[in-house]
Structures are given as C-alpha cells and as structure tokens.
Amino acid sequence: GAGVSQSPSNKVTEKGKDVELRCDPISGHTALYWYRQSLGQGLEFLIYFQGNSAPDKSGLPSDRFSAERTGGSVSTLTIQRTQQEDSAVYLCASSPWAGRYEQYFGPGTRLTVT
C-alpha cells in the first residue's frame, strides 16, 4: 500500500521567507511525527500529533516553527522567517498508535535556506 509521502522533495528559499512542508501519512495511522535531520546527524524530534489530542510541541526549536494536522490526516509544518540554520532534511513519520509501535517514515523534504 501507499507509504508516507512528503512534498516538496526539495525546497530552496531565501533567508527571511516562509515555507510550508507537507506530509501525507499512511491512511488510518493516528500518530504523526515531525523530525529534523541535519547533515550527518541523528533525528531531532520537533512535534507529535496523536488523534484529536493537543499536539506535543516540546521539540519545536523556536516560535518560528508551527505545525497543524487537519482532519487527523495531512500535516503541514510551517517555518516563518527562515534562517540558514533551518537548512536540513525534514522527516515526517506516522504510526498506527503512539509510543510502542514502529514509525513509518516519508522520504523527507530537503530544505536549503540561502
């Protein structure tokens, strides 16, 4: 079946501009995670959605970052006034349930801020 999809696959933006990254999780998965991966580094947790519960935003690095999940499915990660240090691969993952189940990752969006 279809996996997690993300768009765009690559995004180049100028410093100070806003960007929106999209994630389409696997149908029926109630948990959705956003991570950031800098070059050669591990995954940095950003935000987590579980069903209709309030999201866990504890990993968002600044108030320039926000995310929403509409209808319990598609999620959008928004970065306002982008900075060069925001350059990274942004990965989305979904899971049939939170915590003790494996996450299925999308291919990621590579963001480059010039």
Added chain:
Amino acid sequence: GESVGLHLPTLSVQEGDNSIINCAYSNSASDYFIWYKQESGKGPQFIIDIRSNMDKRQGQRVTVLLNKTVKHLSLQIAATQPGDSAVYFCAESYGQNFVFGPGTRLSVLP
C-alpha cells in the same frame, strides 16, 4: 537529558562477514527499542524492534540484543551484503516519546 548514542562512528566490514552495530541508551524507563536503516536520500526504514521484556529477537538475517543491565542495544547482521550499506539508527521509546541516536554508518567492502 536522555540520550541514545553519542557519535556517528563508521563500521567497515567485508562482504559476507557478520556486522555488529552497537547503541547505548541512558533512560532505564525505556521499554521499546527500534533499529532503523537509512540509505542515502531516503527516510529511515524500520528493521526490527524489541520490547524490554525480551533480551533477543531475530528477524531475517538480523538479530537485536538488549542488555538492560548495562543499557545496551546491538544489531547483528548476518552475511553482510553490499545492499546493507547505510546509516543505522537505534531509537528508544518511553511513553509516547522516541529518542534517536546519531547513527552508525555501515560500509560493506567488496
């Protein structure tokens, strides 16, 4: 804070040999562990998981070992193949949180 792994080491193995990738975790409350494989330009791919009530679990050509006494996790790959070349991440879960290590790069030599 909790941490899983500290560095991004590189492991080079000869094709056909067995590989062992290690991971240290620090949160003794973690009760679920996963290994992921990430190939260049792709998202992490689930390999195998283990719950804290087990100390060993086997899959196809892979085995995960969990030693809760020393908070250590390992991934063993039998008869390593060129297609196994990738970065391998361990992750620990406690409650609803996942913490990923920085990964280990596995290079398979011909």
